[in-house]
Amino acid sequence: MLHTRIMLDESEIPTHWYNVVADMPNPPLPPLAPDGNPVAPEQMLAIFPGNLLEQEMSAQRWIEIPEPVREIYQLWRPTPLVRAHRLEKALGTPAKIFFKYEGVSPSGSHKTNTSVPQAYYNKQAGFSRLTTETGAGQWGSALSFAGQMFDIDVRIYMVKISYEQKPYRRSMMQTWGANVFPSPTDMTNAGRAALAADPNNQGSLGLAISEAVEEAASRPDTNYALGSVLNHVLLHQTIIGQEAKKQLEKVGEYPDMVFAPCGGGSNFAGIAFPFLADKAAGKKVRLVGVEPTSCPSMTKGVYAYDYGDVSGYTPLMKMYTLGHNFMPPGIHAGGLRYHGESPLVSQLYHEKLIEAVAVPQVATFAAGVQFAKAEGIIPAPESCHAIRAVIDEALRCKESGEPKTLLFCLSGHGHFDMASYDRYLSGKLEDFDYPKTLVDEALKGLPQVDWPPKAA
Ligand SMILES: *Cc1c(COP(=O)(O)O)cnc(C)c1O
Numbered sequence: 072m073l074h075t076r077i078m079l080d081e082s083e084i085p086t087h088w089y090n091v092v093a094d095m096p097n098p099p100l101p102p103l104a105p106d107g108n109p110v111a112p113e114q115m116l117a118i119f120p121g122n123l124l125e126q127e128m129s130a131q132r133w134i135e136i137p138e139p140v141r142e143i144y145q146l147w148r149p150t151p152l153v154r155a156h157r158l159e160k161a162l163g164t165p166a167k168i169f170f171k172y173e174g175v176s177p178s179g180s181h182k183t184n185t186s187v188p189q190a191y192y193n194k195q196a197g198f199s200r201l202t203t204e205t206g207a208g209q210w211g212s213a214l215s216f217a218g219q220m221f222d223i224d225v226r227i228y229m230v231k232i233s234y235e236q237k238p239y240r241r242s243m244m245q246t247w248g249a250n251v252f253p254s255p256t257d258m259t260n261a262g263r264a265a266l267a268a269d270p271n272n273q274g275s276l277g278l279a280i281s282e283a284v285e286e287a288a289s290r291p292d293t294n295y296a297l298g299s300v301l302n303h304v305l306l307h308q309t310i311i312g313q314e315a316k317k318q319l320e321k322v323g324e325y326p327d328m329v330f331a332p333c334g335g336g337s338n339f340a341g342i343a344f345p346f347l348a349d350k351a352a353g354k355k356v357r358l359v360g361v362e363p364t365s366c367p368s369m370t371k372g373v374y375a376y377d378y379g380d381v382s383g384y385t386p387l388m389k390m391y392t393l394g395h396n397f398m399p400p401g402i403h404a405g406g407l408r409y410h411g412e413s414p415l416v417s418q419l420y421h422e423k424l425i426e427a428v429a430v431p432q433v434a435t436f437a438a439g440v441q442f443a444k445a446e447g448i449i450p451a452p453e454s455c456h457a458i459r460a461v462i463d464e465a466l467r468c469k470e471s472g473e474p475k476t477l478l479f480c481l482s483g484h485g486h487f488d489m490a491s492y493d494r495y496l497s498g499k500l501e502d503f504d505y506p507k508t509l510v511d512e513a514l515k516g517l518p519q520v521d522w523p524p525k526a527a
Pocket of ligand 1: 181209210295298299300332333334335336337338339405406407451453454482484485
């Protein structure tokens with residue numbers, strides 16, 4: 072019989088997270104205050120607990136996963152690694168295609184891998200109230216679930232357009248006990264300013280972050296949790312790649328290429344970073360982040376210090392960015408509509424240790440439908456980006472006859488995204504290439520700082 076689902080035992084859930092910082096050729100660049108000086112850790116304590124900040128700044132290679140976190144991971148981990156035999160056959164490719172399926176988590180995506188430890192560490196540090204933002208709703212649901220596990224009051228600023236278009240994601244968060252508000256709200260200065268400028272503001276991820284950070288910073292009993300971008304978030308996701316490596320080993324395989332959709336970069340880091348460790352040790356493997364042509368942070372953005380939110384509440388981070396004022400077009404892969412890319416992924420891309428490609432929207436849904444017909448699982452629109460790039464590579468293998476081994480992260484299922492599939496199936500979806508002129512426009516608002524500072 073062919074190997075299809077390659078499973079691990081519960082006892083094989085990783086015991087440690089892998090910190091890529093230990094294997095990077097250069098140390099990460101520090102977050103800066105607007106005056107160009109590195110942000111003091113104490114300043115970050117206004118919104119993050121000390122134990123998570125320690126992870127954020129750690130260079131230690133392995134960080135132990137607390138037992139209560141592993142016990143919750145057991146509800147859905149280890150996740151399956153699947154050989155996509157039927158997709159290979161449909162494509163007529165000599166390539167071997169494997170996917171790591173993160174959609175089996177309670178909220179349906181990889182985001183629970185970090186929401187659970189974030190809730191745990193906040194609880195340990197004595198915080199029982201968390202704010203966050205959510206776009207399409209995957210992060211909000213992941214944090215709501217985690218909050219429920221550790222008895223934390225979760226307050227979610229949900230981008231207004233998604234709040235209206237994705238009522239069932241909202242119900243999901245409410246089922247796990249969270250409070251959900253359509254952003255912009257009139258509860259924060261950031262929200263009120265946005266509404267004053269435009270009462271019909273449909274919201275954006277950057278704006279919702281401003282609201283969530285503002286509430287957390289203004290209350291001593293409240294912290295903020297972020298679902299991507301930051302070092303500790305990427306760290307928590309590395310269980311994906313560690314498990315995948317073990318599963319591939321079981322069938323005597325090693326990937327030539329690893330793909331993942333790239334929004335803030337966390338599931339990409341999760342599957343790719345454990346392979347980067349091998350690469351640092353001399354092994355050949357290509358790691359490819361896949362982003363939308365409508366929000367091409369790496370392929371069209373610049374590598375510069377920028378804010379993580381619209382209002383400039385966050386520290387400046389050195390990252391590939393389209394500018395913090397970037398207003399994303401209303402594409403359906405909500406989880407990929409962020410102006411920046413995580414600093415760690417950005418630095419590795421800048422140093423050419425990883426690669427990036429951009430793919431257009433209609434082709435991603437075509438890939439998702441082809442995948443669903445072959446493999447059964449209906450992928451999240453974000454995940455369809457990786458599938459597009461994998462199918463393109465598999466077709467190149469068909470041309471060249473090269474039997475490459477391809478691995479990708481199927482970061483989530485698309486059960487809450489059927490309205491988007493509807494639009495694709497009825498021919499109403501369009502492509503959007505983010506034009507260079509708009510990139511240049513948004514980049515004019517970049518803060519003028521760099522590290523190390525240029526000598527005066
Ligand atoms: C949030 C999300 C993404 C993008 O976020 P990253 O931090 O880049 O991983 C991708 N896929 C799914 C299913 C998501 O929910």
